[in-house]
Amino acid sequence: MSKEAQMRATINQKLIEMGERERLKELLRAKLIECGWKDQLKAHCKDVIREKGLEHVTVEDLVAEITPKGRALVPDSVKKELLQRIKTFLAQHATL
């Protein structure tokens, strides 16, 4: 099990070192904006803020409310594409 954890750590390290993680992040951000996910979530933010009051809203509140909804709202195509890219990367670099 620790080996698996170690493996994960190695992979993550490789992702970051090779700049692949940044690229994936940018790709994801672009796709989410494109598909309207960001606007949807912003609207949800507005509701939360109205609920909690403009003055008293905190980052933690927002995070707690937004993250699960955000995860759910990601469209399938985006999810699939991202997973595909990650798997490709793993396949290439897991044997190294």
Added chain:
Amino acid sequence: MKMEEMSLSGLDNSKLEAMAHEIYTDLIDDACLGLCFEVHRAVKCGYFLLDETDPESMKDFEIVDQPGVDIFGQVYNQWKNKECVCPNCNRSIAASRFAPHLEKCLGMGRNSSRIANRRIASRNNMNKSESDQEDNDDINDNDWSYGSEKKAKKRKSDKVFLHSLKQPGFVNPNSPRRSKSIKHKNGELSSGSSDPYKYTYNSGINYETLGPEELRSLLMTQCGVISEHTKKMCTRSLRCPQHTDEQRRTVRVFLLGPSASLPEPETSVENDSYDPSENQALMSRLQWDGSSDISPSDSASSKASTNNSESKKTKKKKPHLGLNSGSGSSQQGLGGSSSKKKKPKLLAPPTPSIYNNIN
């Protein structure tokens, strides 16, 4: 390390999938977190709710969906039929033509100076003496750059105008130079032939529109070979390299009848400047010129001296020659010997004039 790598490759697909999913979730969380920070900052800085409007003003800017009207509610063709009064000339102009009209009316803007220059230049050319007509002919020659240098000093609108000159806007029947009828024909020809302001490179002269006298005078100075594609006459000089003498002869026969006098022959009737005997002497000189290159040592000096004396004669008769006009006038004076015999090039008359120009 190797042990780990081996075990990595030996992992099940499911574990790889799980890893991939985990990485994916991390990325999504990052994105959400980014958004939260952005929103929170906007709230705290006070610009989060700025893009909200009250429903009343929302109605003002609602999208209009009526026919005949754009989405802002404006009528499309409203100003199309209106007419405006020009403050300069007090005419009523259509709205869509108003701006270009103003440009020309006020004399400002890009094209108006160009057009004005052209008009001035064309008027100058029409009114100027016939000594300039000779220069025009020289410009029609192939040595384009020399002619344009001379012209540039004389006039403002140099290159633009010269372009139009090179094309047949200004055809000058040159040989009988001092006759009034030629002037009259010149005016006719320039108006009859293609518009000088439109300098298309394909324009030529349509021989059908010209009378026989005009044709004859045209053919005295121009190549005149009729192009198959455009059915127009070539406007280059009599020595233009695109067409052979045979073609020129054919055209002249075709246009003027079989008895037409050809401009090339040595005993040209209308050459007033040179005697036929001198023609022959010059021709023999030219033949020597061809051989003078071969045997420089012996006969060079004698030939050179005779050549110089010959060239001095030509120089005296036409004192204002540049390089082109040297070849042009000598061509006419020598009775077209150059055109008949292309190989012995006119070394003698032009070369001294080259040095004259340089000096």
